[in-house]
Amino acid sequence: MSAMSEPPPEVTARESRPLRADARRNRARVLEAAREVFAAEGLAVPLDEIARRAGVGAGTVYRHFPTKEALFEAVVTDRIKALTEVGREALADIAAGGDPGEAFFGYLAVVVADAGTKMDLADALVGAGVDLQRATLDAAGDLRGALGELLARAQSADAVRTDVDVADLHALVAGAVAAERSRGAGARPGRLTRIISDGLRTARTTGP
Amino acid sequence: MSAMSEPPPEVTARESRPLRADARRNRARVLEAAREVFAAEGLAVPLDEIARRAGVGAGTVYRHFPTKEALFEAVVTDRIKALTEVGREALADIAAGGDPGEAFFGYLAVVVADAGTKMDLADALVGAGVDLQRATLDAAGDLRGALGELLARAQSADAVRTDVDVADLHALVAGAVAAERSRGAGARPGRLTRIISDGLRTARTTGP
C-alpha cells in the first residue's frame, strides 16, 4: 500500500486498472498467435515460438499469462465454451420440437469435427500431459453437462442405446479426435464419426 | 504374450563374436526393464529410469541400443509381432471353417484390449511424437496386413459394412486405444470396443 497523496478507490480486485493501449494490443496479439499455434501444433510448441509469431518478447507473454499452461487454458477454455454453446443450441432445438436423435448425432459430429482439427483440443481431451485448472475444468464440466443432457434426451427418444453413459461418450469423442488427428490431413473427416454413431444407435429394425 | 525371444540385433554382420556373459545378462535386463517401464509409462519415461530399474548405468544401455528410440522400437516391435501372430491365428481359424465375423471382431477386441493397457503401444499407434523406423514399420505393416485380410474376409461374409477400409480401422483402433488410455484405470474395458464393433457391422435386418 502507499502513504502517498493519492488513494485510488480500488483496494479490492485487481482487474480494475485499464490496461495501457500497447499492452492491450500486445495481449491480443499473444492470444491470437497462441490460438493459431496451439491449434496447429498442440501444447508441445515452445513458448518462444508463440512470442515470435506475436512479434513480442517472451517476457511480454509472461507479463500477461503467469504460465504457459495458463495461456494454453485461456485458448482451450475459449474453444470449449464455444462448443458448449453449440450444444445448448442443440438442446434448445429439441425444446422447440426438434428430433432428439438428430440433435445428438449432429452435435457429436460437430464436436469431433471441430476438435479433430485443433491439436490443442485434442491434447486437452486426451489429456496428453495436461493438468487442467479450475477455469478449464469448469468449462469442460459444462461441455460434459450439455453432452450429457443431449444424450439423455436422445436415449429417452429411443434413438441411442441406453447402456452408454457420458463417460463412454467422452472416451469415444477423445478417441475419435485422437484418431482424426493421427491420420494425415488427408482422408475426409466424419468417416469415423459415422461408424461410431451407428454403434451408438439402438438396434434399429430397419428392414425390407 | 510379449514373450518373444530376441533375434540377434539386426545391425549387420554381428554374429562374429558372441557377447560376453555379463553383457548378455545386462542386455536382457535392460530389455526387460524397458518392457515394463515403457508399457507402464509410454515413451515419455526418462532413459535413466530404465537404466536404474535395470540396475545398470545409462552408458550400458547405450552400449546395447544406439538410441532411446531404438530401444523403444525393440520393445514395440516385439509386441506388434505378437499381435500379428494372434491375427494370423484368427485367419487360420477362418480357413479351418471358423466364422469370419466372429474372428474379426474377436481380434479387434484383443488388439484394443492389449494395446489399451500398454502405453508404449498407445504411443506408437497414435504416433505421439514417435518416428518409427524400418523394423517397426515393417512389423506394423504386417499387422496392418493381417488386419486387412481379416477385414476383407469379414466383409465378404457380409459381417462388416463395406464402406470401411484398413485405414479407417487403424484410426478406430488408435482412437479406442487412446480413449481407453485416457480414462483412469477404472471402467471395465471392452465397452468402447463393443460400441465400435456394432458400428462396423452391416446394417442388420434383425426381425421386427
Added chain:
DNA sequence: ATAGAATCGGAACGATCGCCCCGCTTCGAA
C-alpha cells in the same frame, strides 16, 4: 594366475525449454 580386452557406470556435456530479471522504451496524464 595374469594380461589384455570387453564391458561397465555414472559424471559430464550440450541442447531444449519454461520462467525470471532488469535496463531501456513508450505511453499518457498533467
Added chain:
DNA sequence: TTCGAAGCGGGGCGATCGTTCCGATTCTAT
C-alpha cells in the same frame, strides 16, 4: 512538453533429458 511509471524485450538461469566419454572393473583365453 515533460516525466513518472507501466510495459517491453531478450539474455540468462535452472532443470530436464538424451547422449558421450573415459577411468575403473570384470571377464576369459592362455
